[in-house]
Amino acid sequence: MKQKPRVAVFDFADCEGCELEIADLEEEVLDLIEIVDIVSFREVMKDHSDDYDIAIVEGSIMRPMDEKRLRSIRNHAKILIALGACATMGGVNKIRNQWMPEDVKKEVYGTADLKGNELFDVFQTKALNEVVPVDYYIYGCPIDRDEFKSVITAIALGKKPEIPRYPVCVECKKNENICQFELGSFCLGPITRAGCKAICPTHNSPCEGCRGLIKKADTECVKEVLDRYKLSYEDIRRRCTMYNYGRKECSYDE
Amino acid sequence: MKQQVKTITKKDFSTFVNTLIKDGTYEVIGVQAKGKRFAFDTLSSAGDLRLDYDVTILPPKKYFLPQYEMLLKFSLQKPFEGKETLLDAPRIIIGVHPYDLIALEQTDRHYLDQQQDNFYKKRRENTLLIGVDIQSVSERSFAASMNTNTTDTGFDLLLTDIGANYAVTIGTEKGEKILKKYATVKDATSTDLNKIKTARNTVLKKYKQKVKIDKKDWSSLLVANYDHAIWEERADVCMECSSCTMVCPTCFCYDVKEDVSLNLKQGNRIRTWDGCMLKDFTKVGSGEVFRDEVKERYRHRFFRKGNYLPERYGFVACVGCGRCGIACLPDIADPCNLINELAHFNSESDTGKYFIKEDNEVLEKGIIHLPRSATIKKVTKCNELDSLFEIELDDKKPLGHKPGQFVEVSLYGYGEAPFGISTPPGNTPVFEIMVRQVGNVTKKLCSLQPGDKVGIRGPLGNGFDMKTLEGKTLLFTSGGTGMVPMRSLINHVLNPKERNKFKDIIILYGAKRPKEITFMDDVDRWKKIHDVQCELTVDKCEPSECWGGCTGLITTLFPKIQADKLDSKNTIAVVIGPPVMYKFVIKCLQTLGIPDDNIYVSLERRMKCGVAKCGHCQINGVYVCKEGPVFNYGQLKQLPEAL
Structure with a gap:
């Protein structure tokens, strides 16, 4: 029998929620380990091996020591998968990029002497692909378990994973939700990549754009909608800060 | 009653x-x-x-x-x-x-x-x-x-x-x-x-919204305004979210996807709503998007409702429910609003026609999703990019195709893709397709070996009407993989049983590079036949490549046509090639004096279902998978989205 690919799961600056989603596959974990060997996954197991084919990496890169570790992971792995908003695009960790790293440190740690301590040696937050090449992206905060499964099975079958390039509205409409705008709320669904099954608006919470923008916030159509709903560019800018700070729209082919 | x-x-x-x-x-x-x-x-x-x-x-x-x-x-x-x-x-x-x-x-x-x-x-x-x-x-x-x-x-x-x-x-x-x-x-x-x-x-009495134009007149109003600035103006503020089509009771286009279980043991083929406002709707395996601009997609939605489906079925495919008006955030989707706006510009020039009525309706009932099991018999590498697959239907029934038809090849877990049939018709369950690695299905196909199973649906599409070719000089022009269906046609007319039905045959064939030439054996054979003129060219040739033939685009071959062979009014020209090729080749054919009605082309689009249901392959009001892929240019030229 062909040897199963060896998979390792790693994390950087994150909440580990996306890894938890993998752990939450529950009995389907048995299906997963039928097609891959999991050799490292700190959140759920003690064993660790540096011999792996596929690295699944959660979290964003905040410090030189992170960068070094990520490069080493990249060197070990044939395939690198970015897992979740922090890894794919920087996510909430990029909110910090509004300020200079030194100012942030001062705000949080005051006058404490952090010199020479590499744990506190932070730079502006980066997504994984700002440091190393990334082969596959699993978007979301947290990721969608079904999409995780479809990406893994696609890789196992040698297919290109099908990640939607249309907005959340498509899935939201299929769920027969009342539009958040109709409810007087303000939602990023129309400009955010689908694939989450519109989970937030389906549970009556507007989209925060955690899977990345597929349209710039300053395109004509967005302006038109903001005008129509008496919102300002400032409203959308602030909403986009949560997950998409400093990020342009995803390219069509990303 | x-x-x-x-x-x-x-x-x-x-x-x-x-x-x-x-x-x-x-x-x-x-x-x-x-x-x-x-x-x-x-x-x-x-x-x-x-x-x-x-x-x-x-x-x-x-x-x-x-x-x-x-x-x-x-x-x-x-x-x-x-x-x-x-x-x-x-x-x-x-x-x-x-x-x-x-x-x-x-x-x-x-x-x-x-x-x-x-x-x-x-x-x-x-x-x-x-x-x-x-x-x-x-x-x-x-x-x-x-x-x-x-x-x-x-x-x-x-x-x-x-x-x-x-x-x-x-x-x-x-x-x-x-x-x-x-x-x-x-x-x-x-x-x-x-x-x-x-x-x-x-x-x-409670209706506040009223359309000023009677629905029977929508069609001519739209046709008269096909190139109106309104499409672009409104498309500028379109979110491309396709909410309008999702909530529409008369939008019934769909996509088909594979859903494979995590243990890779089984899977489901899933049909889901698709929307023509989404960019990927017309995207084919090679990456080309046929309705690339928002304006084109925005216009398509209204034309489908007001012109294409009315021409096909006799009804306006809008029932006035108003759902799209509610769903559209920039409020540009409401047909009532759009038609009333256009009514101001009603012009007299409604000469365009975006629909081709098919003559011979093929009635086929029953299953259209389930492929037939077939076995790969032989895989031959044609060149660096292409492989020729010989496939046999497991039920041993003849495929029964015409030249120009295609099959959907199905690989469970990967999906389906359309392929032109490259062998001539015959009473046999064996046929050939050529595969170029461009997407998931083709990539997987190329990894398969003789003995492996695939699924087949088809033959699909109209194919060539051989009657119209009879008694004529035939000028075949193909570029790149256009040679695949062309080979079926050429070898059919060269079949000794058929040959006397047609006059002289001229074959022009262009490939990008020498290494991309397919069916070289056939080309060599055709060259030796006395009443066949076969000319070959490549766009480009690196010094390292061994190539003694002609270099230049396909159009450089036209001056080589032996003029005495060509009675332009009695010549039928068939053109199959990449989308960019058609315009230039057709110009050459017109220069030769060949009437538009004597020119036939075969087109590529995203043919997902192959049976005129899913909507992806539409060129204006025409389903390429059913009314095509072979079209008479005289008719096709009226479709602005065609070439």
């Missing part, structure tokens, strides 16, 4: 509904409140019914073409095993408004008239529709202008609120039976019948 009308007290109607629910024979579905809007959902009590609703968020189409629907269950472990599955129980849907009933009748034409869709058909047969006359008019509805505010057909039973009672119009025997079995009704009196009229007339 005069329809019977009964009456039922509102209390008895509630009892009727509750009895149906308790009885359990049917899943009972009804209109219910969802927040401040309404939706069709499974009913647990008659008390939840809201027959006074204005419009539901989604139309009842979701019960016939669900958002996500399993077409096939397949195994990835066994060689080739796929099964169609349909598990839905019989249903009764209560509270469907006339415009939605009419939309379903329209959908029937598309899914039941030809090559019936089994899933849709089964659901339609299994479902009883209890309609209700509109009581509250949605803010955005213009059903009165579309004459869809009332209907005499499309329902099993139709309710009208006439005060203390509902009038029940009986539409079908099925409806009559269920009423007899579960309800207490009385015959309607003439007073009751008058009350129905009064109720309908009262509602008629």
Whole structure:
């Protein structure tokens, strides 16, 4: 029998929620380990091996020591998968990029002497692909378990994973939700990549754009909608800060 | 036929509904409140019914073409095993408004008239529709202008609120039976019948939205304004979210996806709603997007409603429900609004025609999703990019194709892709296709070995009408992989049994690079035949490549045509190649004096279903997978989206 690919799961600056989603596959974990060997996954197991084919990496890169570790992971792995908003695009960790790293440190740690301590040696937050090449992206905060499964099975079958390039509205409409705008709320669904099954608006919470923008916030159509709903560019800018700070729209082919 | 009308007290109607629910024979579905809007959902009590609703968020189409629907269950472990599955129980849907009933009748034409869709058909047969006359008019509805505010057909039973009672119009025997079995009704009196009229007339006055143009005139209005600036102006503020098509009762295009279990043992082939406003809608394996600009997609949606489907089926595919108007954030989707705007610019020049009527209708009933099992017999590498696959149908029945037709090759877990057939027709289950690695299906195909199984649907498409080629000089021009279907045609006319039906044959063939030339053996053979002129060129040739032939684009071959062979009026030209090639080659053909009606082309589009259902391959109002891929240029040139 062909040897199963060896998979390792790693994390950087994150909440580990996306890894938890993998752990939450529950009995389907048995299906997963039928097609891959999991050799490292700190959140759920003690064993660790540096011999792996596929690295699944959660979290964003905040410090030189992170960068070094990520490069080493990249060197070990044939395939690198970015897992979740922090890894794919920087996510909430990029909110910090509004300020200079030194100012942030001062705000949080005051006058404490952090010199020479590499744990506190932070730079502006980066997504994984700002440091190393990334082969596959699993978007979301947290990721969608079904999409995780479809990406893994696609890789196992040698297919290109099908990640939607249309907005959340498509899935939201299929769920027969009342539009958040109709409810007087303000939602990023129309400009955010689908694939989450519109989970937030389906549970009556507007989209925060955690899977990345597929349209710039300053395109004509967005302006038109903001005008129509008496919102300002400032409203959308602030909403986009949560997950998409400093990020342009995803390219069509990303 | 005069329809019977009964009456039922509102209390008895509630009892009727509750009895149906308790009885359990049917899943009972009804209109219910969802927040401040309404939706069709499974009913647990008659008390939840809201027959006074204005419009539901989604139309009842979701019960016939669900958002996500399993077409096939397949195994990835066994060689080739796929099964169609349909598990839905019989249903009764209560509270469907006339415009939605009419939309379903329209959908029937598309899914039941030809090559019936089994899933849709089964659901339609299994479902009883209890309609209700509109009581509250949605803010955005213009059903009165579309004459869809009332209907005499499309329902099993139709309710009208006439005060203390509902009038029940009986539409079908099925409806009559269920009423007899579960309800207490009385015959309607003439007073009751008058009350129905009064109720309908009262509602008629409530419509705020009105279309200024009669729906029979939408088509010519649109045609006259095909190039109007309005398409671009509005597309500029379009979010490209396709919400308009998702909520539309007459939008029935779909996509098909593979869903594989995590252990890679089995999977499902899933059909899901797709929208023509989305960029990927027209994207083919090689990456080309055929309706790339938002403007083109935005226009397509309106033309489909007001021109393409009316030309095809005879109805305007908009029922005035107003759902798209509610759903569209920049409010550019509402047909009422757009048509009224265009009405200001009504011009006289409605000469365009964006539809080609097919002459020979192929009637084929039954399964259209399930592929036939077939075995790969031989794989030959043609060049660096292409491999030739010899495939045999496992049922050993002849494929029975015409030159120019194609098959959908299915790989469970990977999907389906269309391939032109490169072998001439014959009484054999064996045929050849050429595969170039561009997408998931082609990549996987190229890893397969003789003995491996694939699924085949087809032959599909119209193919060449050989009668029109008879007695003519034939000029075949192909570029790149266009040679695949062309080879089928050339070898067919060169077949000794066929050869005397045609005059001289000229073959022009261009490839990008020497290493991309396919079927070199055939080319060498053709060159040796005395009444065949075969010319070959490559666009470019690196010094390292061994190439003694002609270099230059395909158009450089035209001066080489031996003029004495060419009686232009008696020549049929066939052109197959990449999209960019057509314009230039056709110009050359016109220079040679070949009339447009003597030119045939074969086009590539995203042919997902292959049976004119899913909508992806449309060029204006034409389904390439069914009315094409072979087109007469004289007809095709009227389609602006074609070349």
